Amino acid sequence: MKLLQWKDAYSMGEIEIDKQHKGLFDLSNEIYKLVEAGVDDNEHFRELFMALNDYSIEHFIYEEMYIQEEGFPGLEEHIGQHLKFNDKLKELCVGIDKETHIKDIGEFVATWLVEHVINEDMKYKKFIETKK
Ligand SMILES: [Fe+2]
Numbered sequence: 268m269k270l271l272q273w274k275d276a277y278s279m280g281e282i283e284i285d286k287q288h289k290g291l292f293d294l295s296n297e298i299y300k301l302v303e304a305g306v307d308d309n310e311h312f313r314e315l316f317m318a319l320n321d322y323s324i325e326h327f328i329y330e331e332m333y334i335q336e337e338g339f340p341g342l343e344e345h346i347g348q349h350l351k352f353n354d355k356l357k358e359l360c361v362g363i364d365k366e367t368h369i370k371d372i373g374e375f376v377a378t379w380l381v382e383h384v385i386n387e388d389m390k391y392k393k394f395i396e397t398k399k
């Protein structure tokens with residue numbers, strides 16, 4: 268798992284979306300720091316992952332409405348990726364006491380967030396830019 272660092276290159280050119288992405292990075296980093304500190308409190312992690320899940324859903328709805336308004340043709344596919352993230356997170360969290368380790372969930376979250384912003388969200392940014 269790694270600490271996520273915001274870069275200007277990650278900007279979508281939309282203030283609210285950037286704010287939400289930074290908020291998601293912050294939550295992921297909070298989890299990272301606890302994992303690194305060796306904190307072993309499943310209940311606390313469960314709460315953090317739930318907060319991250321809730322916040323991501325809020326962000327996804329905002330983002331989907333935004334890209335729909337902009338007429339982004341990859342909307343449906345993009346919605347599918349968001350849904351998959353929440354499904355996977357849920358699946359991992361349900362197994363939190365059993366086979367799933369906190370570190371694995373944190374790893375999944377951190378990796379997914381950065382890759383989704385860089386590879387997928389960037390697609391609508393480019394589309395909107397070329398429209399102008
Ligand atoms: Fe997205």
Ligand SMILES: [Fe+2]
Pocket residue numbers: 288326330384388
């Ligand atoms: Fe996003």
